[in-house]
Amino acid sequence: MREFLGTGVSPGVGVGPVRVMTGSVPVPPVEPFTGDRVAETARALAALEEVAQELESRATAAGGETHDVLAAQALMARDPDLAGEVTVGVSAGLSAARAVYESFGFYRELLGGAGAYISARVADLDDVRDRTVARLMAHEERGLPESGEPYVLITQDLAPADLALLDPAHCVAFVTEEGGPIGHTAILARAMGIPAIVACPGALEVPVGARVLADGASGRLIVDPEPAQIDKARAAEKARAEAVGSATGPGGTKDGHAVPLLANVGGPKDIASALEHGAEGVGLFRSEYLFLDEAVPPGEAEQIAAYRAVLEAFPRVVVRVLDAGADKPLSFLPPAGVEPNPALGERGLRLLRRHPDVLEGQLRALAKAAEGFPPDRLRVMAPMVTDAEEAKMFTDKCREAGIQQAGIMIEVPAAAVRAHDIAEEVDFFSLGTNDLAQYVFAVDRQVSSLTRLQDPWRPALLDLMAHAARAATDAGKGCGVCGEAAADPVMACVLAGLGVTSLSMSSPSLPLVRAALAAHTLAECQEAARAARAARTARDARAAARAALPALETLGL
Amino acid sequence: MAERHVRVESLVGLHSRPAAEFVKAAALAPMDVTIGRFADTPVNAKSILGVLALDARTGEQLKLCAEGDGAEEVLDSLVTLFTEPNA
Numbered sequence: 001m002r003e004f005l006g007t008g009v010s011p012g013v014g015v016g017p018v019r020v021m022t023g024s025v026p027v028p029p030v031e032p033f034t035g036d037r038v039a040e041t042a043r044a045l046a047a048l049e050e051v052a053q054e055l056e057s058r059a060t061a062a063g064g065e066t067h068d069v070l071a072a073q074a075l076m077a078r079d080p081d082l083a084g085e086v087t088v089g090v091s092a093g094l095s096a097a098r099a100v101y102e103s104f105g106f107y108r109e110l111l112g113g114a115g116a117y118i119s120a121r122v123a124d125l126d127d128v129r130d131r132t133v134a135r136l137m138a139h140e141e142r143g144l145p146e147s148g149e150p151y152v153l154i155t156q157d158l159a160p161a162d163l164a165l166l167d168p169a170h171c172v173a174f175v176t177e178e179g180g181p182i183g184h185t186a187i188l189a190r191a192m193g194i195p196a197i198v199a200c201p202g203a204l205e206v207p208v209g210a211r212v213l214a215d216g217a218s219g220r221l222i223v224d225p226e227p228a229q230i231d232k233a234r235a236a237e238k239a240r241a242e243a244v245g246s247a248t249g250p251g252g253t254k255d256g257h258a259v260p261l262l263a264n265v266g267g268p269k270d271i272a273s274a275l276e277h278g279a280e281g282v283g284l285f286r287s288e289y290l291f292l293d294e295a296v297p298p299g300e301a302e303q304i305a306a307y308r309a310v311l312e313a314f315p316r317v318v319v320r321v322l323d324a325g326a327d328k329p330l331s332f333l334p335p336a337g338v339e340p341n342p343a344l345g346e347r348g349l350r351l352l353r354r355h356p357d358v359l360e361g362q363l364r365a366l367a368k369a370a371e372g373f374p375p376d377r378l379r380v381m382a383p384m385v386t387d388a389e390e391a392k393m394f395t396d397k398c399r400e401a402g403i404q405q406a407g408i409m410i411e412v413p414a415a416a417v418r419a420h421d422i423a424e425e426v427d428f429f430s431l432g433t434n435d436l437a438q439y440v441f442a443v444d445r446q447v448s449s450l451t452r453l454q455d456p457w458r459p460a461l462l463d464l465m466a467h468a469a470r471a472a473t474d475a476g477k478g479c480g481v482c483g484e485a486a487a488d489p490v491m492a493c494v495l496a497g498l499g500v501t502s503l504s505m506s507s508p509s510l511p512l513v514r515a516a517l518a519a520h521t522l523a524e525c526q527e528a529a530r531a532a533r534a535a536r537t538a539r540d541a542r543a544a545a546r547a548a549l550p551a552l553e554t555l556g557l
Numbered sequence: 558m559a560e561r562h563v564r565v566e567s568l569v570g571l572h573s574r575p576a577a578e579f580v581k582a583a584a585l586a587p588m589d590v591t592i593g594r595f596a597d598t599p600v601n602a603k604s605i606l607g608v609l610a611l612d613a614r615t616g617e618q619l620k621l622c623a624e625g626d627g628a629e630e631v632l633d634s635l636v637t638l639f640t641e642p643n644a
Contacts, residue, residue: 068573068574075577075605079607080604081601081604082604107606110606111606295618329614330616331615
């Protein structure tokens with residue numbers, strides 16, 4: 001029995017024989033075309049139009065989010081500038097297939113150089129190219145397998161247009177070697193309710209026809225599963241659903257050690273979901289989301305209204321002051337100039353130091369919004385703080401504005417290493433695990449080929465978090481976590497064991513984390529944290545932590 | 558030459574659905590329509606790939622241009638795509 005591990009992106013269990021995509025599209029050769037160029041151009045443009053029509057009909061059949069993705073792809077196939085490039089290519093002596101291939105290549109480069117959101121659409125563009133080239137070369141287009149029985153699809157990557165054709169009654173799960181949790185494929189799989197695993201290296205080694213079990217929650221792909229394993233996976237799926245349904249009340253361990261469970265929000269619109277999932281407060285209010293579409297600093301009254309709405313809903317609210325720069329530019333907070341590496345440039349507090357009036361204005365608005373509430377209801381924190389000097393500057397400004405609770409995010413490794421210095425200057429820490437991982441592993445968050453290095457289970461990150469949490473505890477200050485890592489129920493137990501005092505995450509993740517914490521004692525969480533830190537790799541750390549947390553099994557985790 | 562200035566209001570910038578809606582509307586115009594930043598060479602407003610490559614972010618100011626009969630009306634209707642909330 002072999003087993004592969006990927007990233008589970010759409011929970012559920014699928015069991016069946018392996019099927020793979022049919023066909024593959026070759027790169028058209030560069031050889032001079034000697035036939036009728038006018039006819040060849042017409043052939044190229046006709047193929048693009050056929051692909052556009054095919055994508056449109058799939059879009060209409062799919063509806064929902066899938067519709068939008070496929071309709072945008074059809075628009076790409078009909079792009080007049082692209083058609084112009086293709087015409088020029090054929091006139092210059094290229095075959096239709098080669099001209100199409102090169103024209104897409106030109107736009108591929110253009111989009112790949114744009115921002116992260118746009119460059120993520122390159123996969124959609126490649127799919128349109130491959131479909132067109134396949135038609136022109138009379139080559140079989142990549143397509144879904146035919147199967148008389150329900151199957152598990154294993155593929156390199158799955159284009160949204162193919163995913164749209166998947167029938168959950170036939171395809172009981174799919175596994176891709178590439179892709180990531182924020183790709184279109186992962187998002188659409190969740191929307192369609194098909195269990196899915198992405199970024200699963202080695203999966204294509206499984207022979208066609210072999211029986212496999214794909215677990216879209218744990219990311220495990222098991223070849224030739226024993227009946228007992230299948231029963232276990234299905235029971236786990238059921239247990240997980242029940243645990244989520246029954247876990248209520250404040251967050252804490254089995255033996256009563258409180259770990260408040262908080263929500264990450266972008267504004268008043270997220271309050272309902274946070275309450276529905278039982279958030280005890282807000283651990284990260286991303287204030288920049290309120291103002292992403294503003295050309296001038298937002299007015300005081302407007303800010304106060306937004307802050308008050310959230311403060312009225314919860315007994316504790318941590319607001320992060322405007323975190324602009326890098327991938328979240330705000331037009332009223334411009335950096336000094338073009339930065340070769342924005343993630344290492346003027347962002348967060350660094351940018352606010354350049355615009356002190358904006359920071360002071362926001363702190364004033366926050367203080368006014370908090371008037372009349374208990375003094376510890378509002379807590380304000382600064383992003384991208386490097387050292388104690390910056391922390392003191394921020395705390396001083398908060399105090400001047402009349403804000404009682406001032407903290408900082410620990411995202412810069414230097415701040416984690418010297419957390420004991422900073423703890424003297426602030427009232428609390430919040431570990432921003434995503435950026436802390438980006439900086440400590442020297443991996444750009446936007447580079448999907450390096451996601452394996454971003455794993456929060458890597459012991460170096462666990463050590464840094466432990467160090468910062470310890471410094472906070474020694475100084476008698478709180479240390480929360482507000483990154484993605486807090487949303488992983490196993491990691492949540494480890495974080496509690498490391499001494500983290502609150503966990504903040506996107507609201508839908510709260511119930512499962514609540515259930516995992518409530519099923520273990522603080523001593524078990526501490527042992528899991530110790531075991532994870534004693535490991536040498538992310539995989540071993542996760543396995544060691546799981547082994548120390550006996551109740552995960554009964555929760556189906 | 559008719560000209561309009563617009564600001565990108567959509568929270569996702571002139572990307573995904575807002576970009577597709579804009580390009581589809583522009584494609585209906587009988588004449589050439591361009592969109593771009595003030596200082597840069599504009600792109601064909603009927604080209605989704607050109608518009609995506611602009612990578613216009615939320616809050617950015619852009620310039621729309623068209624020439625010929627009905628150009629004013631065409632631009633007026635395109636401008637509404639930028640001013641409608643939640644577009």
